[in-house]
Amino acid sequence: MPLDDTILTANNVSKVFGSKAKAVEALREVSFSVARNELCILLGPSGCGKSTLLNIVAGLENPTSGSVSLDGALIHGPSRQRGMVFQGYTSFPWLTVFENVEYGMKLNGVAKPERTERAERFIDLVHLTRFRDAYPNTLSGGMKQRVAIARTLANEPEILLMDEPFGALDAETRWHMQEMLLEIVETTHTTILLVTHDIQEAIFLADKIVFLSANPGRLKTVLDLEFKKGADLKNKEDLIALPGYLECEREITALMRAEAGKSDGDD
């Protein structure tokens, strides 16, 4: 991968929670990078520190040692360059869908005409046009997550961070959301770093999977998903029918099981 193509780099990131006596090592010297326009998945068993790693990338937590840089510049604290979508619903209940999507741009002083144009464009993109003026508590869980995605994208981050964004949704809604996310990537070419523990979701979405092992979280392997290259995946069925898919799922499941066995009794 050419150097100028890399947008995000994590360098030997370690994280220890608590003080000496009760210190818990969450991450040990994790390094990986994300290329521009890439959809990179952080995958691993529970307790591998993948959410912690994402929080460090977002700037919500500081690494104990190591560093993260975006476009070559070291990151310090959160910024709109690294917008985040959380697992829980984070739509502001007192704002309508439109106002929610507009919110980030308002914080950053985007002028009103541009704000309106961008908000409407991204509301269309996540298929919420009809619900433009609805309050979030009248929406379903999947729709709330779409608001969150539109809100973050409308703010034009360099990279979109997603922490198990579909984890709280039922299976069917989850497929729709995954398919929609691929649609969005196709039109916006956003760079995405997404955390999940769902193997199928990871294979379906990923250009690249960064697999972490547990206790402490370390980089186990990076999977490039060669079998997917060039395939045009519109939905889950396409993926399952793809030669090499089962191989890949089996390989990752085995990795996951090996790690989960190791961390028995923890978490």
Add this chain to the structure above:
Amino acid sequence: MTGTIGQSSTPDNMSGAATSSTAKPFRNAPRQRFFEFKKDIPASWSIILGISVWVLFFGVWEFAVWQQWANEILLPGPTKVLSALYTMFADNGFLNDVLISVGRVMLSFALACAVAIPLGILMGTFRTVDAFFSPFVSAWRYLPAPSFIPLLLMWFGAGDMQKLSLLFIGVIWFLITLIVDHVKSVPADLICTSVTLGGNRWQVLRTVVVPASMPNITVAMRQMLAVSWTYLVIAEITAADAGIGAVMMRAKRFLHVDEIMAGILVIGVLGLLFDFLLRQVHRFAFPYLEGRH
């Protein structure tokens, strides 16, 4: 094969059930029982039941007076109380006293809110502010406000200042504590969302913490306004020349029990009225909460 048998037998059972239910159409209609665990009741029932309790109350009262269970001076009937209330408003300028009392409650409560809301929001948001103020606030919370009455009387005399400060002391510590709790329960994810969208500290405070906690703060205000009325009466009964409590104490001196009861009635109605008003404020200020339970 078994599948076909199963299928053929099911419609039979179904039609059997259907015929039996059409034969006796009203047998299966659910009968509303009077005592049902946690079940909703028809609106007409709640209205009738709600009115009956008052009818019963006034009935027993009137009956007790009619039977002369107590000295008539000590227990005047409801009609006598209402006529006393009319005379007080019509001839004795009671409205002025009511307005004085309402004014005292409003002014002291507004002052308490003006301090408690910003302070509570800051304490709930920033641990440092909380660590500084919270030992102080908790200590004051355990001092009963009426114990300050002698001191306040010496400092401010029996005037408005004494009433206002008693009401202020009586309400503010609990108001702060309630607000701090509500602000602390603002989901951290909402704050993190704002921060990763580029929000600075002031923006997060203004656009997330305040709007997220405002509905509950309004509820806390409603609760504490009721307490404020309690302290008003205490303040006016101990020493005052005007106000509802003062009128009631004067009535006591002349054995006008009907006027005392009329005063109690007015305080009750005012309390309900203010509660209703704040409830409406809540409804109109936070329309997005409608329909959520």
